[in-house]
Amino acid sequence: MAELVMAAATPHNPLLWRAMRDPMPDDLAAVAGNFARIRETIRELGVDVLVVVGTDHIRQFFFDHAPAFVVGKAAQYHGTYENEVRTFGMEYVELTGHPELAEAIAGRELLPEAIDFAVSHEWRLDHGFVIPLQYLRPELDLPIVPIHTNATLPPLPSPRRFAVLGEHLRETIAAWESDARVALITSGHMATDVGGPRQFAGSPDPEFDADAVAWMRDGDLEGAVDGCRFDRVMAAGNVTYQYVNVITALAAMGGRPADLAEATESRFASSPFFMWRKPA
Amino acid sequence: MTKYMIDKFMRAVEMSDDAVSRYVADPAGFVDEWLAGGGTPDLPTDDRVLTPEERDAFAAVDHAALYALGAHPYLLWHFIEAAHTHEFGDGFGWRDLVERYRADVAPHGHVDYIP
Numbered sequence: 051m052a053e054l055v056m057a058a059a060t061p062h063n064p065l066l067w068r069a070m071r072d073p074m075p076d077d078l079a080a081v082a083g084n085f086a087r088i089r090e091t092i093r094e095l096g097v098d099v100l101v102v103v104g105t106d107h108i109r110q111f112f113f114d115h116a117p118a119f120v121v122g123k124a125a126q127y128h129g130t131y132e133n134e135v136r137t138f139g140m141e142y143v144e145l146t147g148h149p150e151l152a153e154a155i156a157g158r159e160l161l162p163e164a165i166d167f168a169v170s171h172e173w174r175l176d177h178g179f180v181i182p183l184q185y186l187r188p189e190l191d192l193p194i195v196p197i198h199t200n201a202t203l204p205p206l207p208s209p210r211r212f213a214v215l216g217e218h219l220r221e222t223i224a225a226w227e228s229d230a231r232v233a234l235i236t237s238g239h240m241a242t243d244v245g246g247p248r249q250f251a252g253s254p255d256p257e258f259d260a261d262a263v264a265w266m267r268d269g270d271l272e273g274a275v276d277g278c279r280f281d282r283v284m285a286a287g288n289v290t291y292q293y294v295n296v297i298t299a300l301a302a303m304g305g306r307p308a309d310l311a312e313a314t315e316s317r318f319a320s321s322p323f324f325m326w327r328k329p330a
Numbered sequence: 331m332t333k334y335m336i337d338k339f340m341r342a343v344e345m346s347d348d349a350v351s352r353y354v355a356d357p358a359g360f361v362d363e364w365l366a367g368g369g370t371p372d373l374p375t376d377d378r379v380l381t382p383e384e385r386d387a388f389a390a391v392d393h394a395a396l397y398a399l400g401a402h403p404y405l406l407w408h409f410i411e412a413a414h415t416h417e418f419g420d421g422f423g424w425r426d427l428v429e430r431y432r433a434d435v436a437p438h439g440h441v442d443y444i445p
Contacts, residue, residue, distance in 0.1 A: 108337075108405060109345070137412065245406045246403045
């Protein structure tokens with residue numbers, strides 16, 4: 051059977067792409083260091099496949115159809131979009147999918163309880179997926195199963211359902227007839243406002259950030275679910291809901307305390323870095 | 331429907347280098363050209379409608395007006411960033427645009443941007 055050997059959560063701030071270069075600026079050294087720490091763990095544990103839980107930024111999934119959860123079943127993915135090449139200096143990339151694991155996750159018959167997966171066979175991944183992968187596995191040689199969570203376009207899935215997603219991933223991977231070693235990566239951020247009156251002026255809600263770290267540091271799954279009520283999260287910033295992706299990682303790890311739990315300061319915002327080695 | 335069309339227009343521009351260039355060169359002309367496009371036998375649902383107020387806000391590249399009209403903030407910021415990047419130089423750059431944008435939208439507080 052396959053084994054879920056680790057989980058991690060990282061930021062996907064594309065502004066890092068131009069700024070985090072050698073010689074490393076002092077205020078970005080800690081961010082670069084945490085990406086490196088997770089990157090080395092993926093290498094050390096001999097990971098074969100990455101399940102990446104992130105949120106498309108109204109690029110692939112617009113208001114004309116905005117599913118709650120989407121599992122990528124494609125054999126290949128393109129990334130990114132020309133607007134992100136233009137604005138962030140990102141590069142176009144090609145990524146390999148893992149249809150077999152994707153099918154195990156999405157199923158063929160009935161939807162899992164409390165989840166309503168859609169599937170996608172043609173998906174262009176934006177910076178929410180590409181940026182973490184480029185920092186965590188620059189070779190881009192590991193196959194991936196991308197899972198989109200709607201954390202942007204209300205009505206949003208409740209935080210409880212992100213926890214159910216994590217439990218479903220853990221159980222599915224454990225039951226998958228394969229000898230693959232699987233890592234779960236979630237992509238998101240701390241309190242963040244983009245396009246609102248609090249954008250790029252430091253954290254719009256340091257109190258939320260502190261709570262958000264504590265839930266993972268303490269393994270407080272119920273606290274995280276309760277603390278991520280819609281009104282509270284949106285009060286922390288108009289795109290803060292992407293933090294809720296971390297709940298998926300915590301649940302997948304059986305709700306145990308993270309081995310790394312940090313809101314890393316930088317010039318842009320506080321960056322989430324969480325990591326667990328092996329489920330509880 | 332109206333907020334949806336604001337967002338649809340912004341996305342159509344920002345996702346394409348060519349559209350950004352044409353919008354920057356002639357905002358009003360581009361808006362009217364976009365409105366004149368739309369559904370075809372192959373794309374029967376590609377509706378394009380803006381109110382006169384929305385059309386004028388896009389023609390004037392007026393980010394404060396668009397914010398107040400309910401443009402999705404995330405899409406709006408990236409749309410405005412795309413529309414002003416060509417102005418960046420020694421005297422005006424990304425951080426200046428951030429400050430100007432923030433100052434202009436702040437008086438409107440948190441608007442309802444859900445279509």
